[in-house]
Amino acid sequence: MVLDVTAKTKDGKEVFSDRKIYMLQCTDSRGSEAPSDVMVYGAQVKMGYIVENTFMPLQTKVENYEIKFPYEDAEVFQELPVKEAGKKVRKIKAKEMDIAVELRWQNDPDPGQTGKDSYILYRTTKNVKIR
Amino acid sequence: MSLRRFMVILLFMALPFTAVAGEKAKTVDELAKMYDVSSCKKCHAKIHEEWEKSAHATAMVGTGRTIGGTRGYINALKIWKNSGVKDVKDITVEHLMPCMDCHLPQLKDATDDVAREIVKAYLADPADKKTLNKLGINCLVCHNIRSIARKWQDGDPEPGVIYGTKEGSHPDKVYTKMKKSPIIKEAVMCGHCHGLGPVLTDPAPTQCATAYGSYLHAYVPAGGNQTCQDCHMEKGSHRWSGFITQGETVMKQPNRAFDVDVIATPYQFLERPGNLIPKTNLTVKITNKAGHRIPDG
Numbered sequence: 001m002v003l004d005v006t007a008k009t010k011d012g013k014e015v016f017s018d019r020k021i022y023m024l025q026c027t028d029s030r031g032s033e034a035p036s037d038v039m040v041y042g043a044q045v046k047m048g049y050i051v052e053n054t055f056m057p058l059q060t061k062v063e064n065y066e067i068k069f070p071y072e073d074a075e076v077f078q079e080l081p082v083k084e085a086g087k088k089v090r091k092i093k094a095k096e097m098d099i100a101v102e103l104r105w106q107n108d109p110d111p112g113q114t115g116k117d118s119y120i121l122y123r124t125t126k127n128v129k130i131r
Numbered sequence: 132m133s134l135r136r137f138m139v140i141l142l143f144m145a146l147p148f149t150a151v152a153g154e155k156a157k158t159v160d161e162l163a164k165m166y167d168v169s170s171c172k173k174c175h176a177k178i179h180e181e182w183e184k185s186a187h188a189t190a191m192v193g194t195g196r197t198i199g200g201t202r203g204y205i206n207a208l209k210i211w212k213n214s215g216v217k218d219v220k221d222i223t224v225e226h227l228m229p230c231m232d233c234h235l236p237q238l239k240d241a242t243d244d245v246a247r248e249i250v251k252a253y254l255a256d257p258a259d260k261k262t263l264n265k266l267g268i269n270c271l272v273c274h275n276i277r278s279i280a281r282k283w284q285d286g287d288p289e290p291g292v293i294y295g296t297k298e299g300s301h302p303d304k305v306y307t308k309m310k311k312s313p314i315i316k317e318a319v320m321c322g323h324c325h326g327l328g329p330v331l332t333d334p335a336p337t338q339c340a341t342a343y344g345s346y347l348h349a350y351v352p353a354g355g356n357q358t359c360q361d362c363h364m365e366k367g368s369h370r371w372s373g374f375i376t377q378g379e380t381v382m383k384q385p386n387r388a389f390d391v392d393v394i395a396t397p398y399q400f401l402e403r404p405g406n407l408i409p410k411t412n413l414t415v416k417i418t419n420k421a422g423h424r425i426p427d428g
Contacts, residue, residue, distance in 0.1 A: 001426050005413065023426060026338065043230070044204040046338040047329045054426060055389075055419035057350035062416050069397075069409035092409050101393050101415055105426060107194055121388065126395040128411045 001055065002111070002118075004102045007067045009094035016067045016099075025051040069130060070094050096129045153290075156241040159248050163265040166237045170303055171270050179270075181370040187268035190234045191249075198258045201230055204337070205250055211335070222250050229333045233324035233340075235266050236276050271306075277323055278312035285313060318346060318422075321359040325428060340428035350422045357422055362387075388425065390418040 007016035029048035106118035156162035172179040252259035278294030294312035322343035329338040
C-alpha cells in the first residue's frame with residue numbers, strides 16, 4: 001500500500017511531495033549469519049518481521065504533514081527608513097495550493113498501470129489558501 | 132476373457148481419470164484431468180463462471196509474483212546443501228509441497244515427473260503460463276481436499292464425496308455423495324492457505340500469505356466477529372472479491388475496506404516573534420475495516 005501526498009501551487013509547481021510505503025518487512029531471521037538486519041523478499045527466505053507498518057484490522061493510522069506555502073525572505077532597502085535597511089521581509093510566493101492525497105495498492109515498487117498493476121482506493125484534492 | 136474381467140475393463144473405461152482411481156498422475160495433463168471440474172459447470176454454471184475469473188483459478192501464476200516467488204524457491208532448492216537437489220531432475224513432489232500445499236495440493240496425487248514438468252514450466256523463459264494454468268485451486272480443493280481440518284477427528288476426505296453444507300446424493304458420475312464439512316463456513320477454512328506466518332513444520336519454511344494470522348490476533352481481539360466468507364463470499368459468490376486481481380470490484384465499493392479522512396488546515400505558524408511561517412497542517416486518517424491486515428493475502 002502506498003500513500004502519496006503532493007502539493008502544487010496554482011501554476012503547477014510542485015512544492016511538496018511525500019510517499020509512504022506500508023508493507024510487512026521481513027528478514028530471514030538467521031541472526032547467527034551476517035547481515036541479519038537486511039530486509040529480504042521471497043517466501044523461501046522470509047521467517048519473521050522486522051517492521052510491521054501495514055494497516056491492521058479495525059485500527060486507524062494517522063499521518064500528519066506540515067506543508068509550507070512557498071516563500072522567500074528578501075532584503076528590502078528602498079521602502080524602509082535608513083535605520084532599518086537590510087531588514088528581511090517575508091514574501092509569500094503563493095497563497096494557494098492544491099494538495100493531492102492518493103492511497104493505492106500496487107503490485108510492485110512502481111505503480112505501473114492503474115487498474116492492472118495498481119488500484120486507487122482513495123483520492124482527493126484539497127484546495128488550501130491563506131490570507 | 133472372463134465376463135467379470137470384461138465388466139471391470141468396461142467400468143474403468145466409463146469413468147473419467149479421477150482421484151478415485153487411486154493412481155498417481157504421470158503428467159500435468161493427467162493431473163488436470165484427474166481434478167477436472169468441468170462437470171460442475173452443468174449444474175453450478177454461475178459459480179463455475181465466478182471461479183474461472185477468480186485468483187484461485189490461476190493460483191499457479193497469481194499476479195505474476197507467484198511465478199517469481201516459485202522460481203526463487205526452486206533456485207534455492209539447488210543452493211541448499213541438504214535439500215538433495217542439484218538439478219531439476221532431482222526435484223520431487225515433496226520438494227515442491229511447501230509451495231504447492233496451497234498453490235496445488237492436488238500434487239500429492241502426482242508422480243515426481245509431474246513435479247519436474249511443473250518446475251520446467253516455471254523456469255521456462257518466459258514462464259509457460261499455459262501449462263501452469265491447467266492447474267490451480269478449483270472446486271475439488273475446497274470441497275474435498277481441504278474440507279476437513281481435524282483428520283484424526285473427522286477422517287480424511289473421502290474420494291467421490293463433495294463436502295459442503297448438505298448431506299445426500301450428488302448427481303455426478305464420480306462425485307456421487309455430499310457430506311457436511313465441519314469447517315466450510317468458518318474462517319479457518321481459508322486459514323490453511325491464507326495463513327498464520329512462516330510454516331515452521333516444513334523442512335523449508337515458507338512465509339507467504341498471513342491474513343489468517345492478523346484475523347486471529349488483531350481483528351478478533353479488536354471486536355471483529357465476521358468470517359472471511361462473510362465479506363469475500365457475500366451472497367455465495369465464488370469470486371472472492373479483493374483488490375489484488377479484482378480491482379474493479381473494490382472500485383465500485385471504495386469505502387468497503389477503508390475509511391479515509393483528510394483534514395487540511397491552512398494557517399500561519401508563529402515560530403517566534405517576527406517569523407510567521409505560512410503552512411498547511413494536513414492530517415490523513417486511514418481506518419482498515421477489513422478482517423485482516425492490508426496488504427496481505
